[in-house]
Amino acid sequence: MTTVAVLGGGIGGLAASYYLCKSPQVTKVIVLESSSRFGGWLSSTRRSDGAVFEHGPRGIRPAGAVGRNTLNMVDDLGLGGEILPVDYSHVASKNRYVYVNKQLHRMPSGISGLLRTVPPFSRPLLLNIAKEILVRKGKEDDESIHSFVSRRLGKELADIAVDSLCRGVFAGDCRKLSVRSCFPVLFNAEQRRGSLTLGMLLGSGPTPALPPGPLAQRSQTESWAQWSLRSGMQSFPESLSEFLQQSGRVQLHRDAGVQHITPAASGWKIALEDGVISADHIISAMPAKALSSILPPSCQSLSQLLQDISMVTVAVVNLEYEGSILPVTGFGHLIPSSENLGVLGVVYDSVPFPQHNRPEGHTTRLTVMMGGAWFQEVFGSPETVTDECLLARATEAVRSQLGVTSAPCWSWVALQKDCIPQYYMGHFRKVESMRHLIKENNLSLSLIGSSYDGVSVNDVIFSGRTAAEELIGAAV
Incomplete structure (x- = not known):
């Protein structure tokens, strides 16, 4: 060859x-x-004043064999010194929100979050997890993510948490997306262990044997949740x-x-x-x-x-505001389709990666993600929608969902056509x-x-x- x-x-x-x-x-x-x-x-915009804005992926997870593999490559390229890690104890890792019933709700995390009833959920999530072990294994060779989670963990969790998650990760509809292809770990846990809980505890199948290099070892030692690069992805x-x-x-x-x-x-x-x-x-x-x-x-x-x-189109709108304008601190918030079809979520970029803010003067950077599987329905054809329309919709989402009344001091609209395949x-x-x-x-x-x-x-x-x-x- x-x-x-x-x-x-x-x-x-x-x-x-x-x-x-x-x-x-x-x-x-x-x-x-x-x-x-x-x-x-x-794709990143690096402004002359030192600020960095991401128009695509903004952070990469180091977990698992595939995460180690990427870090080994980053190491080999000599980019180790450019890494911006975010560990699991960071506020951006601990605080993730959903916007439901016109309110921001922090997603339950840790044992205490599972033991008590945390809005917008109507009961402690530990009850769903405890019952899950008793649910029978599905007989089909594939299933929608919504159906799978409803069956194993309850409809409420599927309607709110999983619907939002699929919009954030795939910009897609969890009622159509395949659990086997989108979340193979969950599908394999049920197939091999009969339960997600047992699958998570005991492992749900073989993973590639990939030794970690120095950077991947460091990510394990320091407990990284995600990482970016100083000059942007x-x-x-x-x-x-x-x-x-x-x-x-x-x-x-x-x-x-x-x-x-x-x-x-x-x-x-x-x-x-x-x-x-x-x-x-x-x-x-x-x-x-x-x-x-x-x-x-x-x-x-x-x-x-x-x-x-099929592929879906996502509008990515980067916004910068003067001062500290966030009512909460965390990674960002996602929005279930029942709440707002057009806006998928808002990432609070300045929280996980403050190093990307301009060095002079305090600002807040946000990214609003819109459209996805609902783009045509909400905005019409990607060929005819204007940047002005998308910017107006993004700033309105920030105003209504985060209570930010000031106008952004800088913005960038990127229409990413056919950017995410739908499994x-x-x-x-x-x-x-x-x-x-x-x-x-x-x-x-x-x-x-x-x-x-x-x-x-x-x-x-x-x-x-x-x-x-x-x-x-x-x-x-």
Whole structure:
């Protein structure tokens, strides 16, 4: 195997290239990114006065094998000194809110929070957990998240906490999203232990054996809940791009949109606007629908499956206010769909990462997330909605939900079109079928990225690693 083409220069494509270029079996890696920058949804604005604003993921969790894997990469890139950790004792980790019945409610945490009735819940959550052990195992091979949690922990928890959580993580509707694909740990706990509680206590299945490097060890010792970087999350793909450039084995191409791909005698011909590239293997880090549009007619069955993976659009509005304007301190608040369809949640960015505030003068930075699965219904077409409309809706949410009467001193509206895939029920079967078709038709193609095996930054990076290792292993 000599040449691998990686389609897509987001964090998944860059990660796959990173793992590939460490193998002597790969002679050349060609990264083709259709936009003018690398990093995908990891995007930060760094203002000249020192303030940093995130338009995509703002913090990464260090937990589990996938979390350790990312930190090992960060270590290797020499970014350890740039890390901004937030530990579990931090107020941003302990205080998370939901906005229900036009009021902010702190989510119960710790034993005391589980033992007593905490609004907006009508009884102590420990009762739900105690009863959960007695609930019978589901018989279906998949189930909606709402149905699964209602069945095991009660409808109230599903309607408020889980509905809000799914809006915050997936910008999606928990009544349609698959528990098996979105929360495999919960699904496996029930399947293997018959109970979520027992699954959490005893473990719910094998996890990849991944030794922690110095940074991952530090995260365990210091009990990190999440971390960011001093210059914003965008500095992660920037460092990765630089590393790849310096490796001498990776060619990075911006503004290189792929028109179509065609199977060749050995591998693929990749048609770009200004020429054709040959590759022995393709790793696609493109969204599923985008890949579907460039496949040849001979791959129609695969194209159809890829087309079936829906995406949602999220409006991310960054706001900065003079002074300290928050009525509560914490990570932020989420909003169940029963309360407000359009606004998914508000992150109090200045609380977990005050280092991103401008150094001079006290300010508060917030991010309002809107739309998701409800975008079209609330705002109309993403093509016609204006920044002014989105900004007005975001500032109104801050006024009504946080009681902030002053106007923001700075704002930024980012409309992230088709940014989060929706793993609807049966998603796992679609992904299995795709990979089966690829194998059956002997296509030298790997699928990575958020469309398939997890939407978090950690999941996407790990999917890049898995594909690279499978490819290198097959070439041995």
